[in-house]
Amino acid sequence: MKFNNIRLRNKFLILYIFAVFLPIMLTNIIFYMITTESVKDQKTHDIDLILKQIKTDFLESVDDAIGISTSLYTDNLMNEFFERSYDTPLEYIESYDRTLRGFNKYGPSFSSIQKIEFYTNNPTVLYSGGVRYLGEEEWEGTDKEKNDSLPIIKRTTKANGESNLSVIRKLNFFKTYNEYAKVVKVDIDNLVLDSIFQNVTFEGDIFLINNKGIVEYAKNKELEWENQDISFRGIDIPENAQMFQETIHHNSGLKDWQIVGVIAEQEILEEVYQSRRFLYYVAFFNLIIPTAIIIIISNTFYSRLMKIVTHIKKVKNQQFQVIKGPEDQDEIGTLIKEYNRMIIKIKELINDVYKVNIQKKNLQLQKKQAQLSALQSQIDPHFLFNALETIRMRSIIKKEEETARIIHNMAKMLRNSITWGKDWVVVEDEVNIIIAFLEIQKYRFGSKLTYRIKIDPQIKQNIIPNMSILPFVENASIHGIEPRKSEGEICLDINKIDSTIEVIVKDNGPGFNSDKLTSLLESLTTQEQIGEHVGIKNVYYRLKLYYGNNFDFSIESQTGAGTRIKLVFPVQNEGLKGINR
The missing domain is CATH 3.30.565.10 (Histidine kinase-like ATPase, C-terminal domain)
Known part of the structure; x- marks a missing residue:
């Protein structure tokens, strides 16, 4: 079906669908999809940055505790103090004043450290002032028979029920001081951990999980992870929640620990939903306003064009009626004015010069017929061409090739001059006529x-x-x-x-x-x-x-x-x- 056979109203409808409706809808759908993916990617990137920042801050606190334990681990006086056997309590107190009285100096220097305690099985020391008896509970998580100098990190619980994430390290750097077992425990401040993990910019739950899958810290206090071992696999995670992991690779006891963030998909897509509502408003205005404008303009076009068509149909029945109405200044208004002027002119021609023009046309027709008869009576130009061709062939038979070639060139030029009504030629044809002319001139002038x-x-x-x-x-x-x-x-x-x-x-x-x-x-x-x-x-x-x-x-x-x-x-x-x- 040809497009020009479609009614004008349907053409406007096709124009509206393919030029307004579909482009706006496709543009908004594509923009929404791109925006959704962009927001998701940005949100995911932000969450990854938050977890990396939590990991960095947490490792800084752990490094502070490990640094203190390393300093004490290599302290000769500290190892000698716990290895020595004291005869009297007074002797121990004097040695304590010289060696341990200032050990808590590390606390003020590192805001992440809550407390430093020592554990030993030396029976001659007094278990007070930061020195505790090293029992089986304190050995838990370490191999007391193995000469292991690396620190371990574990959650420890005090007698009052308070638990801390602690760095525990054997004091066995000096081989000459191995009569008694000695351990230092550095507690990381819970307030520091809370400030690290209770990140207000992360809208979900955050878990610190050790290499055995046990929760060592959780943002959600309702899990009661502080007083009992809770496996992360046993925690009920909502189906629509998304999980983000940041693995800790550290040379200390934190190897293969993880920081896991769990956030509901609703929180991630909240910005997407907000942008979706904005897109709905934009799509609504982009669709309604152009639609209204197109309907108004198309109706003005269609109504006036149909009025013109109606009057033109009347013309074939010799009803020469002028279109009445305001004189618009656009192209359709100009068309209406020209139509009215044409109708008036037609009426004048019919009334004034119709018959005269018919008589004039008859005379012109008779004149053209006479001219045609006169032309038909003239000599056919082909007679001249045939005569030249006969002379050329006779020259060839007599082996007068130069004369034959010149006659051939003259015939070409004669044909070109007779067909003077030909306005345009290709360059090659023009050059061929020039060559024919020059050959004739060369025949005339010779070597000149x-x-x-x-x-x-x-x-x-x-x-x-x-x-x-x-x-x-x-x-x-x-x-x-x-x-x-x-x-x-x-x-x-x-x-x-x-x-x-x-x-x-x-x-x-x-x-x-x-x-x-x-x-x-x-x-x-x-x-x-x-x-x-x-x-x-x-x-x-x-x-x-x-x-x-x-x-x-x-x-x-x-x-x-x-x-x-x-x-x-x-x-x-x-x-x-x-x-x-």
Whole structure:
């Protein structure tokens, strides 16, 4: 079905669907999908950054505790203090004052450290002032029989029920002090852990899980993870929640620990839902306002066009009615005004000159018929062609090949002159006629005439006005070669320069003086009667008719130095409409 067969109202509907409705809907759907993915990606990236920050802050606190334990681990006086056997309590107290009285100096220096305690099984020490008895409970999580110097990290519970995440390390750096077992325990401040894990920017739960899958810390206090071992696998995670993990790779006892963030999908998509509502509003306004405008404009178009169609249908029944209504200033209003003017004019023509025009047309028809009869009575041009062909064949039979070739060229030129109504030719055809002309001239002048033709292969099939180059070659032959006593040369160069065709015709004839050249150029611009230089003026006026000012024409000549004519006009393709070939 052709589009032009569809009713105008349906065309407006198609225009609305494909130019307004579908583009707006597709644009909003694509924008929503891209925005949703972008928000999800941004939210995921933000959560990853939060977990990385929690991990970094947590490791800083752990590193502080490990650093203190390492300092005490390599402290010779500290190891000697716990390894020594004391005879009396007073002796121990004096040694304690010298060695341990200032050990809590690390607390003020590191805000993440809550308390430092020592454990030993040396029976001669007093278990007070930060020194505790090393029992089986304190050995839990370590191999007391193994000489392991690395710290371990575990949750420890005090007698009052308070639990801490602690760094525990054996004091066995010095091999000479191994009579008694010695352990230092550095407690990380719970307030520091709370400030790290109770991150207000993370809207879900955060868990610190050790390498056995046990929860060591949780943001949610209702899990009671502080006083009992809770496996992370046993925690009920909502189905629509998303989980984010950050694994801790640390050389200490934190290897393969994890920080896990659990957040409801609703929290992640909250910004998406907000953007969705915004998109709904935008889509609504983008759809309703253009729809209303298109309906209003299309109705004004359709109603007025239907009024025009209705009146035009009446015209075929000879009802010449003027369309009444306000005179609008748009194209349809102009169409209505022109229609009304046409109707009025038709009425005037019918009433005033209809019969006169019929009589005039009859006379013109009779005149054309008489002219056609006169033309039909003329000699058929094919008779001349056949006669020339007969002479050419007789010349070939008598082996007068040069004469036959010249007759053949004359026939081509005669055919071209008879078909003068052909306005355009391809460059190659024009050059062929020029070659035929030059061959005839060469037959006439003999060795006195030489010629050279150079044509760009790219433009052989481009079209130019018929007989636009030949007159200049003819002038070069008549005015340039004929007056010479010595050998003369005609050069023709046809090239494509950008989007133009450049034609240069040169001869080495006597040329013009400056006064004569100036007079010739002035006669072209003043458009006086043709008179002299018929060929040049004829071509110039035809080129101006075809191209307007969109062509260049120049003549360069000096007395005794020959003449150079240059033509430049636009490139046109062979298939242009309206070319008579």
